[in-house]
Amino acid sequence: MSLVSKIEDIEAEIKRTQVNKATMAHLCGLRAKLAKYKRELMEPSSGGGGGPGAGFDVRSTGDARIGFIGFPSVGKSTLLTSLTDVVSEAAAYEFTTLTCIPGIKFWRGAKIQLLDLPGIIEGAKDGKGRGKQVIAVAKTCSCIIIVLDAMKPLGHKRIIEAELEGVGIRLNKQPPNIIVKKKERGGLNIASSVPLTYLDNDSIAVILKEYRIVSADVRINCDATADDLIDVIEGNRIYMPCVYALNKIDSITMEELDILDAVPHYCPISSYYKWNLDGLMDKVFEYLHMTRVYTKPKGQMPDYSAPVILRGSAEPTVEMFCKKIHRTLINDFKYGWVWGKSVKHNPGRVGKAHVLMDEDVIQIVKKI
Incomplete structure (x- = not known):
């Protein structure tokens, strides 16, 4: 039976299975199998040919x-x-x-x-x-x-x-707040900081068993679903x-x-x-949580023509800015002067943990 046929059979069984406490573990096991089959289906074949196709390999550029x-x-x-x-x-x-x-x-x-x-x-x-x-x-x-x-x-x-x-x-x-730490022995240790609506210990154990995990510490800090736990185990979402x-x-x-x-x-x-x-x-x-930060060399006007774009964080820090400029700059960092909305006084002296805001101006002072 092909992978597509297996996927269709599991999806059909999930649809016709009534959802209740008695079937929770069975449905969780089916969802884990479904996730594994889908991963195998999307993995590239070992044989030659069938590459990405002309025009699909485009080099990434820009911010x-x-x-x-x-x-x-x-x-x-x-x-x-x-x-x-x-x-x-x-x-x-x-x-x-x-x-x-x-x-x-x-x-x-x-x-x-x-x-x-x-x-x-x-x-x-x-x-x-x-x-x-x-x-x-x-x-x-x-x-x-x-x-x-x-x-x-x-x-x-x-x-x-x-x-x-x-x-x-x-x-x-956002990624689910779940931690799965595998162990060599000791069985499953399951703990949750919130009441679980969609999972219980049996269904969690069934999902882990599908991935051949028999000993692990599982910490769930959100009202997670079976798909959330599977996503964390797969680790490639x-x-x-x-x-x-x-x-x-x-x-x-x-x-x-x-x-x-x-x-x-x-x-x-x-x-x-x-x-x-x-x-x-x-x-x-x-x-995209893009934050524009302008640089100011000592004794010169800020360079407003080419901002440094910090992306992917709602709270971009001075340390992130330094690493965006050069990965070794943070090692020479002493403190910074910032002009903008993120400081009470302009300029404000800040450390590497200071959170920058859009259109801030920063001057880095290095160690002597």
Whole structure:
């Protein structure tokens, strides 16, 4: 039996199994098997050939990498052309884009790489179409923009989410606060700091047994699900921000747009008429937690032409800034002078643990 058939059988059994305390452990075991089969399905084959395909191996550049994902003919190519100087072919037929088309967008001092990926189809996680290549590139992105057609059903959103979830990409989520520490002996020691709604000791043991873990210390600090525990054990999940670009809003009424406003993490745009593209880029900038920090050499004016971009942390520190400049700079760091919103007095003397804010100016003083 092929892996795809095994996956379909397990998914069917999960759907027809009634959820209650008596079946909790059985369902958890099925979910663990399902996760293992999906991982095996996405792993590259050992034989030659079947590489990523022409145009898919694009070197990462800039401060962040954004991938456009969506069904065919939703306007991804037009969006790339509207945002950058790159002309990505767009036509009235599906699958116009067959490779990965890169472009560069400079926004608020940051250099952002945009990738127009071929249209995804249902079953991409199982290797249909060019799903494996598209998903492989998506995993290298800092953020994903899922482009949706306002004229088509919102069910497409759920299909794309399911495809990405199926290959270990978690959208707009934080890693679960779970610690699994393997031991050579001593059995399972399970502890939780909060009441568990979706798991019990038996179901946790079943999941661990599926991964051949018979002795471990398990500490759960959140109301975790079976999928959360499996994600921690697998250890290869990718957590990234996602913005839903609702395209072609020029084709719908204001009443319909008000209804769609209830969709979380969404931004209405028209890539053809270039409506609200600035709002889309601002939202991406916000979701990436980008902080611009300007440098000031001693005795000179600050350099406002090229900010240092600190990304991925809601609380970027002076130490992170130093490491972004050069990994050895923190070893020579004595203190810093900061001008901006993060200090009470301008300038303020700070240490390496000081949290910087957007558009701060910093001067580093080195050890003598």
